[in-house]
Amino acid sequence: MSLEQLLGHGEVLVVCGSGGVGKTTISASLALKAAQLGRKVAVCTIDPARRLADSLGIVIEGTDLVQVKDAGVVDGQDSGGEMTALMLDTKRTFDKLVEKYAPSEEMVQTIFGNALYQRISSQVSGTQEYMALEKLYELHGTGHYDLIILDTPPTRHALDFLTAPERMARVLDSSSLQWILNPSSSAGKMSFKLIKTGFRKVAHKLDEIFGMKVFNDLIEFFRAFDGMYDGFKDRSAAVKTLLQNKGSFVVATSPEQNPLDEAAYLMSQLNNFRMPLKALVINRYHHSVLNEQSQRPFAEEKAQESDAIGRCFKALLAYDDLGRGDRQRTQAALAKHGKDLDYYWVPRFSQDVSDLAGLRRVTSRMMLGDNHGPH
Amino acid sequence: MSLPEKRLIIVGGKGGVGKSVIAAAVALLAARQGKKTLLLGVDTLDRFDALLGYQGEEKSLKIVEDNLYSTILNPKSVANDFIETHVPIRTLSKKIANSGLFKYWFEATPMLSELLMLGKIWKLVTETKRRSAEPVWDCIVVEAPATGHSLGLLGASETAAQLLVGPMRSKADEITAMLRDPELCNLIITTLAEEMPVAEALELQKLATQKLGMTIGAIVINAIYPKILQDKDADALSAVSKEAYPEGLSDALENAVQYSTERRARAEHFRDVIRNETQHCVELPFLLSEKFGREQIEELADLLSKPGSGRVV
Ligand SMILES: Nc1ncnc2c1ncn2[C@@H]1O[C@H](COP(=O)(O)OP(=O)(O)OP(=O)(O)O)[C@@H](O)[C@H]1O
Numbered sequence: 001m002s003l004e005q006l007l008g009h010g011e012v013l014v015v016c017g018s019g020g021v022g023k024t025t026i027s028a029s030l031a032l033k034a035a036q037l038g039r040k041v042a043v044c045t046i047d048p049a050r051r052l053a054d055s056l057g058i059v060i061e062g063t064d065l066v067q068v069k070d071a072g073v074v075d076g077q078d079s080g081g082e083m084t085a086l087m088l089d090t091k092r093t094f095d096k097l098v099e100k101y102a103p104s105e106e107m108v109q110t111i112f113g114n115a116l117y118q119r120i121s122s123q124v125s126g127t128q129e130y131m132a133l134e135k136l137y138e139l140h141g142t143g144h145y146d147l148i149i150l151d152t153p154p155t156r157h158a159l160d161f162l163t164a165p166e167r168m169a170r171v172l173d174s175s176s177l178q179w180i181l182n183p184s185s186s187a188g189k190m191s192f193k194l195i196k197t198g199f200r201k202v203a204h205k206l207d208e209i210f211g212m213k214v215f216n217d218l219i220e221f222f223r224a225f226d227g228m229y230d231g232f233k234d235r236s237a238a239v240k241t242l243l244q245n246k247g248s249f250v251v252a253t254s255p256e257q258n259p260l261d262e263a264a265y266l267m268s269q270l271n272n273f274r275m276p277l278k279a280l281v282i283n284r285y286h287h288s289v290l291n292e293q294s295q296r297p298f299a300e301e302k303a304q305e306s307d308a309i310g311r312c313f314k315a316l317l318a319y320d321d322l323g324r325g326d327r328q329r330t331q332a333a334l335a336k337h338g339k340d341l342d343y344y345w346v347p348r349f350s351q352d353v354s355d356l357a358g359l360r361r362v363t364s365r366m367m368l369g370d371n372h373g374p375h
Numbered sequence: 376m377s378l379p380e381k382r383l384i385i386v387g388g389k390g391g392v393g394k395s396v397i398a399a400a401v402a403l404l405a406a407r408q409g410k411k412t413l414l415l416g417v418d419t420l421d422r423f424d425a426l427l428g429y430q431g432e433e434k435s436l437k438i439v440e441d442n443l444y445s446t447i448l449n450p451k452s453v454a455n456d457f458i459e460t461h462v463p464i465r466t467l468s469k470k471i472a473n474s475g476l477f478k479y480w481f482e483a484t485p486m487l488s489e490l491l492m493l494g495k496i497w498k499l500v501t502e503t504k505r506r507s508a509e510p511v512w513d514c515i516v517v518e519a520p521a522t523g524h525s526l527g528l529l530g531a532s533e534t535a536a537q538l539l540v541g542p543m544r545s546k547a548d549e550i551t552a553m554l555r556d557p558e559l560c561n562l563i564i565t566t567l568a569e570e571m572p573v574a575e576a577l578e579l580q581k582l583a584t585q586k587l588g589m590t591i592g593a594i595v596i597n598a599i600y601p602k603i604l605q606d607k608d609a610d611a612l613s614a615v616s617k618e619a620y621p622e623g624l625s626d627a628l629e630n631a632v633q634y635s636t637e638r639r640a641r642a643e644h645f646r647d648v649i650r651n652e653t654q655h656c657v658e659l660p661f662l663l664s665e666k667f668g669r670e671q672i673e674e675l676a677d678l679l680s681k682p683g684s685g686r687v688v
């Protein structure tokens with residue numbers, strides 16, 4: 001299925017890739033295309049560049065969401081599509097989840113007041129990934145949108161965001177921790193007792209070093225979450241099913257080595273997780289232009305001259321080399337897992353993409369597909 | 376100026392500007408000066424293999440060549456160290472380290488992993504040979520994580536000292552003193568001649584000197600686009616007849632000339648911004664090669680070793 005078909009008919013689209021490749025820009029321009037196709041689309045971004053956020057009217061969720069003006073208009077014709085862009089608020093999303101599953105208002109307050117929860121809900125890596133998926137699920141559940149596009153957090157460990165809900169749910173599974181937390185429990189096996197002792201030793205060492213009540217916070221935290229575990233577990237299973245059945249994944253990268261390596265790793269992981277990877281967007285490539293038959297040899301000969309024209313041809317060859325390098329690196333890095341994928345290329349524009357006009361440029365170039373990449 | 380002058384060299388800057396590349400080149404240079412050198416990445420993917428190659432392993436270190444070793448420090452490895460120190464039974468400490476809970480706990484305790492990583496670096500810097508007071512390592516080159524995280528890392532001992540008491544506090548103070556000692560430790564800031572990296576480099580320079588009291592060894596402007604064209608070349612091009620050119624070439628030529636002019640102008644502009652801000656500026660060219668590996672690192676190390684490496688392009 002082509003990207004255009006995905007945007008025209010899909011329900012959930014997840015854009016992933018390493019940091020610094022322009023993931024937010026790609027996510028927003030995909031959303032724009034969907035709106036141009038007449039769909040109601042929401043794009044949930046993480047940390048958008050200030051200028052882009054301002055000009056699109058991207059606001060932190062929770063505040064009144066605004067639609068991007070004229071997003072559905074193509075060549076003066078209104079397709080009827082709508083685009084809403086919002087920014088993830090990790091802590092708020094987590095708070096809402098707690099409110100939903102906590103058995104009582106009292107428990108909600110205990111959790112909100114817990115020092116460990118305050119840190120976990122905003123700072124710990126893994127939380128953002130978890131909440132991004134939670135937000136996706138929530139938005140999908142409202143039924144307000146035809147399509148939801150998720151811009152994923154730039155994680156060092158690329159696929160953390162897929163396993164985040166499960167890992168978090170596992171950590172919150174306090175039943176498996178009774179043997180640590182409950183000093184009087186006779187967990188039976190000797191090794192458990194030993195672990196318990198070891199665990200407490202490390203915990204107390206930390207308390208001693210930092211003069212804090214890490215251990216007490218921890219106990220309070222898990223007591224509070226006791227009973228909510230099943231809710232969290234069901235939720236994370238539901239998110240996974242949603243992704244597998246209704247989701248499509250797009251990997252975004254730039255044609256540089258580090259992002260490409262990460263994209264390749266990401267693609268293999270998506271395959272392992274049986275997540276439907278559908279397309280690959282290569283952002284900021286150099287637009288190589290010369291064909292091998294006539295143009296390149298001609299330019300090479302001309303570049304021998306040491307005059308002004310010769311130097312112009314040298315500049316042309318240097319530029320062509322950049323584009324060739326981009327293409328070669330990309331194909332070499334992605335060959336293994338990208339065989340049956342559609343490639344989409346977005347050239348390096350001389351200006352920043354910071355408004356709707358810029359996004360429109362990205363969108364129209366991107367949708368041209370593989371034939372318009374560097375040759 | 377010689378870059379690997381101090382015993383502890385920390386390479387910082389925005390993500391993707393060439394920190395790994397510069398750290399590798401500086402380390403290679405140090406090793407070639409006969410120093411026993413350790414190249415250490417903090418919480419990053421291991422790119423050193425691809426950049427330098429390696430011959431074998433020794434404990435957790437990779438042997439690059441005679442005098443040069445490399446390794447990666449990350450929160451997980453220091454957390455494991457920490458647990459092993461306090462729970463000496465191996466099978467036990469392993470079990471604890473592998474429980475998902477611990478990961479969260481370590482991450483949720485502010486600055487803990489930063490502090491432990493700094494502590495490890497301090498240990499490496501102060502470690503001496505068995506029979507003498509000489510340091511084990513003559514030069515340790517650290518690739519710091521990208522700007523925001525590296526400020527968190529480098530400031531951890533100072534911030535933590537305010538919370539700590541007793542022996543841990545004096546340890547933290549010692550670490551801070553190490554980072555502040557201009558004879559022992561330098562920060563090398565890496566940037567590209569582009570808007571955002573330069574803004575981050577200058578911000579890092581300011582915060583590292585004013586807030587952390589560190590000494591800047593150099594700002595390295597990496598990958599400066601070469602000056603291919605002269606001033607009037609574009610005019611000469613528009614004056615010339617292009618009838619004999621293969622189809623499509625004329626447009627391509629115009630685009631490329633425009634690109635080259637703009638990119639070089641931007642590079643010069645941001646290079647000058649840095650030149651105006653610091654005396655210790657080192658400039659390296661953009662290498663127009665498809666691959667980036669050992670050969671390119673050697674080329675950059677050679678350029679760094681030349682006395683005039685202040686102005687290479
Ligand atoms: N002088 C140069 N000329 C041409 N290309 C370069 C130069 N220096 C670095 N590069 C390219 O830039 C890319 C990024 O470099 P590097 O991996 O060192 O960045 P980094 O700052 O360590 O990134 P990260 O933040 O991911 O650790 C490399 O793939 C390398 O090919």
Ligand SMILES: [Mg+2]
Pocket residue numbers: 394395396419422518
């Ligand atoms: Mg690096």
